[in-house]
Amino acid sequence: MNSDNPDQPALLGGTPIRPQGPPLWPTDIPGVAEAIIGAVEDGSWGKYHGPHVEKLSKQLSDYQQREHAVLTCSGTAAIELALRGLKVGAGDEVILAAYDFKGNYQDVLIVGATPVLVDVDPLSGNLDPTLLSAAISDATKAIIVSHLHGGMVPMREVMEFARAHNMSVIEDACQMPGARIEGAWAGSWGDVGVFSFGGSKTLTAGRGGALVTSRSDIVQRITLYNQRGNLAYPLSELQAAALIPQLEHLDTANAARAVNVATLCQLLADFPGLVPLQNAVADCEPGYYKLGFWYHPEEFDGLSRERFSQAMRAEGIAFDPGFEALHKIHSARRYRAVGDLQTANTAHECMLTLHHPVLLGTTADIEEIARAVHKVKTHASALKTHPEQFESPGGRSSR
Ligand SMILES: Cc1ncc(COP(=O)(O)O)c(C=O)c1O
Known part of the structure; x- marks a missing residue:
């Protein structure tokens, strides 16, 4: 049971920022x-x-x-x-x-x-x-x-x-x-x-x-x-x-997601521990099934990526670890690796993804994400050490 305490992280018994959890998918798509x-x-x-x-x-x-x-x-x-x-x-x-x-x-x-x-x-x-x-x-x-x-x-x-x-x-x-x-x-x-x-x-x-x-x-x-x-x-x-x-509706939906991503990235610019993936590709309009971030635990008091995403899920925000790198989960006898795959190692350990349904939400939904990040960062030290007290209001993660 969570107490009625909006300042406390939901993972430690406080009130989730989104008690209803992340938006469901699929939603009511026109037609x-x-x-x-x-x-x-x-x-x-x-x-x-x-x-x-x-x-x-x-x-x-x-x-x-x-x-x-x-x-x-x-x-x-x-x-x-x-x-x-x-x-x-x-x-x-x-x-x-x-x-x-x-x-x-x-x-x-x-x-x-x-x-x-x-x-x-x-x-x-x-x-x-x-x-x-x-x-x-x-x-x-x-x-x-x-x-x-x-x-x-x-x-x-x-x-x-x-x-x-x-x-x-x-x-x-x-x-x-x-x-x-x-x-x-x-x-x-x-x-x-x-x-x-x-x-x-x-x-x-x-x-x-x-x-x-x-x-x-x-x-x-x-x-x-x-x-x-x-x-x-x-x-x-x-x-x-x-x-x-x-x-038929895809371009409209993608445009709406892109506006919300821009707003979110602006709001998260104050958090150097969450760096959105950046494209150096000219003339591009990305699509967002997941919005990826490089997570830097040292900017969150050493809070692990897994604990960060648990804490965000408890707040009702669908943040999850990214993929596991292929060379980390397969026998080296089956593939040939080129170089030390150092950045893929970093992605394996540090990639975080935000699932897309919230990106079709309102500006208020997007602001909630930033508020949740702020809350988790403020309580990062306690989140590191306290046991989990709260079941995530979010659904299953979809890696
Ligand atoms: C990059 C990428 N390729 C391929 C697939 C496979 O698609 P499906 O789940 O329809 O087999 C996925 C699914 O998540 C994906 O993210």
């Missing part, structure tokens, strides 16, 4: 309820084939300005299909950041190739393209580039490198559909762009994914692999029906 009801009324919800998958494919390929879109059962499946479509297989190497979504690493292994891990940029926390040349070998076939936590990879540089070395690029835009990088859509730079429609994502169907490409040879190979009398990696009609209005 989704009507689309689902419509699919129920016309029976398309329960059919193998109908208008929605076709419509969403067309909508996504138009939006991304790529000739083809293939809808899949997850982003992870889309990465695997992209690798297969690019003929990546046994004996090949695939470069990716040592700090990345672990499914990407596993997809490389699943097709029989070897992951080659490169370090990330100390400002953006994302793959550092200047390290690519040290990573290549005769076996390198492809690069997987993910844009993570509001950080972005300079894609022009990556593509120029890949073209010069006859390699393919899979651009993972699962965390930022609708973002712009150097003037083009995230996901439209690579030979293949990949998206996720998982339950926590900004475009959600609970599960689902997609890939886009302008290369028919890739689509042909993917179709051969995916089509086994029926699709092995399908997105359903009902899922597609729910996604169509979300894609």
Whole structure:
């Protein structure tokens, strides 16, 4: 039970800043309820084939300005299909950041190739393209580039490198559909762009994914692999029906998130222990599935990142540790590491992420985040030493 004490951290029994917890996701996204009801009324919800998958494919390929879109059962499946479509297989190497979504690493292994891990940029926390040349070998076939936590990879540089070395690029835009990088859509730079429609994502169907490409040879190979009398990696009609209005609403939602991120970053500028990921990419508009921060415990009286995020969750704010770095959780026999991966180590230990639903909130919601950070910082010393007394009002974390 928490006492009625707004000054005390909720983790130590005080009143949470957001007793209702973080905003739920998905929220009431315009058009989704009507689309689902419509699919129920016309029976398309329960059919193998109908208008929605076709419509969403067309909508996504138009939006991304790529000739083809293939809808899949997850982003992870889309990465695997992209690798297969690019003929990546046994004996090949695939470069990716040592700090990345672990499914990407596993997809490389699943097709029989070897992951080659490169370090990330100390400002953006994302793959550092200047390290690519040290990573290549005769076996390198492809690069997987993910844009993570509001950080972005300079894609022009990556593509120029890949073209010069006859390699393919899979651009993972699962965390930022609708973002712009150097003037083009995230996901439209690579030979293949990949998206996720998982339950926590900004475009959600609970599960689902997609890939886009302008290369028919890739689509042909993917179709051969995916089509086994029926699709092995399908997105359903009902899922597609729910996604169509979300894609229509995406730019509006992304713009609203960007305004709130700017406000939040301004409010948090007084806290040197929380440094937002920074992009040195020209002409970019990031997307925010997570907003990433470098956490500096020394600025919070030595409060660990885990304890900080617990304390924020107890206040009703969805802060969580970021990904685990790939070389920290996999056997060194399965990958090749390039250099000491020092910044990826830092990301493993220090990355914090704020989950996106609050970024569609009001300015008051955003101010609550800063107030909670202030409260946790003020009581950092006590939070370090006292046992936890309070169950987080927040839901499950979604790393
Ligand atoms: C960067 C990145 N790539 C790929 C995925 C996989 O997407 P899915 O959960 O749809 O398989 C995720 C999911 O969080 C992700 O963050």
